[in-house]
Amino acid sequence: MSLQSMEADREAFSKLIAGRELVVCAGSGGVGKTTTSAVIALHAAVEGRKVLVLTIDPAKRLANSLGVSSLENTPQRIPLDQFREHGLEPKGELWGMMLDMKQSFDHLVDRYSASEENRQEILNNKIYKYFSTSLAGTQEYAAAERLLELHTEEDYDLIVLDTPPTTHALDFLEAPVRLADAVENKALQWIYKPNLLTGRSGLGLFSAGTSYVVKALSKFTGTAFLDELAVFLRNFSSMFEGFRDRANQVRELLMGDKATFVVVTAPDPLQLDEALFFYEQLGTRQQVAVGGFVVNRVHPNWVPEAELKRPLVSLMNELEALEEPVGALSEETRRELAENLRENAAEFYTLALKDAGSLLRLREEIPQSIPMVQVPFFAQDIHSLEGLSRVREAIFGA
Ligand SMILES: Nc1ncnc2c1ncn2[C@@H]1O[C@H](COP(=O)(O)OP(=O)(O)OP(=O)(O)O)[C@@H](O)[C@H]1O
Ligand SMILES: [Mg+2]
Known part of the structure; x- marks a missing residue:
């Protein structure tokens, strides 16, 4: 990799970030997604933008690197004074937030329930508790909606989203539409929507409590379960209404040209294979454009032959x-x-030779227009601002 091409990649990568409102960092476990997200956010804040770094991890380490003790479920301003000690003159603002998925779903309930009573009833409902914590995809859905809300309602210039390892990142993309599909499922609608012919709510089936069907079902499930189900469906029907709409908005945001995906990978051949597979999946299955690659933990060639x-x-x-x-x-x-x-x-x-080979291979497999920046393998973990500054230098130049 020549020095000029490295410089050109850095420049193209900087341009990519400067031109977007949402950057999603994705990749397999442990490759450095959280670190990269923090660095991208920090860089943009230094450049003068108002930035929110949003992590789904219980990323204690990220909080520590940013000099705060923990990140909350609402955006929190990161004091930038500390950055001056590292020679950075931040012109913008940096905010951090940890997206707690369970809380995100509760947040949805807060937002869309019709009344306070309605809200309490949902939050205390056993089926809701299952639905919002254990059902595949629901939490990713809630997280995606929260992202949409933060993007449309708050005035950040840039949101950097740190994702959990690869497979979950795909869930994150697919969940909104999958959940909307499930909610629009005919059988489910029959239960919670009013019956068009009789004008009676399908829920009458459950709330009556005396109906033959309920009695028959209760033999197997217990009436308590059915009561819970009735409450859940009754209260949730109003929320279900907007699911499709918002699911589409989330996808439009992620697929649109305001957003970009950055794939983080290690140079190790197996990890690189995984990253390339993920890159392809994003493109073909999700129609999401990958804007750049970060190859992290590259062994620098510091020993002359x-x-x-x-x-x-x-x-x-x-x-x-x-x-x-x-x-x-x-x-x-x-x-x-x-x-x-x-x-x-x-x-x-x-x-170092092996890693250089991997970098060449990646360069051959992705279009020239996609910048690929590299970060050296540092002797120590990155858990301080100084560490983040060094990674920033590697990605964006001095
Ligand atoms: N270039 C590097 N040199 C040395 N240590 C690094 C480098 N990049 C990341 N690390 C360290 O490796 C660990 C994992 O990094 P990070 O948490 O950013 O990965 P991740 O992809 O977010 O992991 P997970 O999939 O678990 O969320 C951290 O302790 C981080 O400080
Ligand atoms: Mg992480």
């Missing part, structure tokens, strides 16, 4: 010339140390 061939004695002499304690080591220990160092450098060199 000639160095690997250096005679052991020369390395030992260099060690001897160092200050104590290294300089004062016995010859035998110095030899051992020199051997270990050389072995380590050789291993590092091999890893």
Whole structure:
């Protein structure tokens, strides 16, 4: 990878972020999505935008890197003064929020229930509790709606969304429509919508409590369950009405040109395969455009090849010339140390070569128009502002 092309990639990546209102960071587990999201948000805030970084993880580490003790379920301003100590002069605002999925669904109830009584009834309902915590996709749906709400109603210039590992990110995209499909399911409608012929609510079936069907069903399920179901459906019918509409809005937002997806990956060949598969899935199955790639934890090639061939004695002499304690080591220990160092450098060199190969491969597999930036493998985890600054430099340049 030539230096010019790296520079061009960085520039294109900066442009990508500068031109969007929503950036979704996705990728497999542990590759650095949360770190990347924080860095993108931080960068945009430094550049002068009002930014919200939204994480779905209980990302304690993210909060810590940003210098706050925890992130809440509502946007919280991140003090930027601390950034000045790291040579950054932030011109914008940085906000952070942890999207608690269960709470997001409750938030939906707050928003769409007809009355306070109605709201309480839903929140205390056992089926609602199951629906909002255990049913596949409902939480992703709620999170997606919350995202839509934050985007349309609050005045952030940019929202950076950190997602859970890959498979869930796809759920996140599919959930709104899947849930809308389920809600529009004819059988379900028959239960909660008024019966067109008789004008009676389908719920009469349940609320009557004495009906033959209820009695028959109760033998198997217990009346308590049916009562709960009736309450759930009665209260939820008003919410169901807008599901399709909002599901479409979420998809339009995610698929539109205000949004972009950034795939984060490690250079390891297997991880790269997974990232490329995900990239393809996003494009073909979701019609979502991936705007950029972040290859994280790239082993930099810091050992010149000639160095690997250096005679052991020369390395030992260099060690001897160092200050104590290294300089004062016995010859035998110095030899051992020199051997270990050389072995380590050789291993590092091999890893760096492998990673460079992966980067070339990725470049070949994605269109030239998609920037691909890289972040070196740092010796330490990134859990401070200083760490984030270094990643920022790698992604966006100094
Ligand atoms: N380039 C890097 N060098 C060293 N450590 C890194 C680097 N990038 C990330 N890390 C560290 O690796 C760990 C995982 O990173 P992060 O939490 O960003 O990944 P993630 O993709 O969000 O993980 P998850 O899928 O669990 O949400 C963190 O401790 C982070 O500090
Ligand atoms: Mg994460």
